[in-house]
């Protein structure tokens with residue numbers, strides 16, 4: 001099974017995910033995520049791996065499953081949102097049953113921490129160009145901006161690609177005003193949470209890294225009482 005751990009804090013891990021980890025024979029995942037659940041894994045078989053080893057991790061998990069063991073492949077947030085669910089279903093043979101246990105994705109955790117920015121239509125875009133060509137990513141960013149979607153940026157900035165977030169901001173500015181509200185949430189629900197409410201104009205003044213989710217409002221998004229809110233159109 002592929003298990004979503006949520007954004008980090010145990011309170012945000014679903015009871016179904018806790019149960020799944022407790023009941024499995026083996027656990028595999030990125031080492032940082034295994035540390036988050038070390039109290040649940042006890043003396044289970046543990047297979048940890050580093051970043052960008054998703055295909056190896058999926059194959060190892062299937063080898064374990066083929067020995068008639070229940071293996072939990074853990075993934076942060078929701079495993080079906082830039083997580084391990086896809087690659088597992090791509091590499092699995094028909095004989096091994098796969099269950100996907102959902103989790104609270106970073107977009108939900110970050111949104112809750114700054115208000116209600118994604119209460120209306122939104123587009124989620126990862127700024128990692130390891131698997132998606134940069135040209136296609138820019139086209140998606142512009143399409144989302146043109147469509148007036150609230151835009152959630154995952155994987156916004158790493159040391160290896162510090163400038164993607166700058167380009168994304170510039171493209172969005174072609175279709176949105178500089179005072180558009182932007183929420184930047186680092187380590188949402190993972191202890192030491194940091195959050196900033198700023199604007200498209202000023203967003204690059206805040207720290208943005210791979211532990212951050214950035215939410216850019218649409219043309220109607222406002223800041224009210226210290227919270228970002230995107231109207232749904234209710235009349236009151």
Ligand SMILES: C[S@@+](CC[C@H](N)C(=O)[O-])C[C@H]1O[C@@H](n2cnc3c(N)ncnc32)[C@H](O)[C@@H]1O
Pocket residue numbers: 007008075076077078079080081082083104105106107109110153154155156185186187188189190209210211212213214
């Ligand atoms: C590979 S994606 C995995 C997303 C994950 N499957 C999910 O549903 O949240 C990693 C990105 O998710 C975002 N992220 C994950 N956990 C986060 C957290 N606790 N706070 C803020 N952003 C987070 C960051 O943008 C990070 O670069």
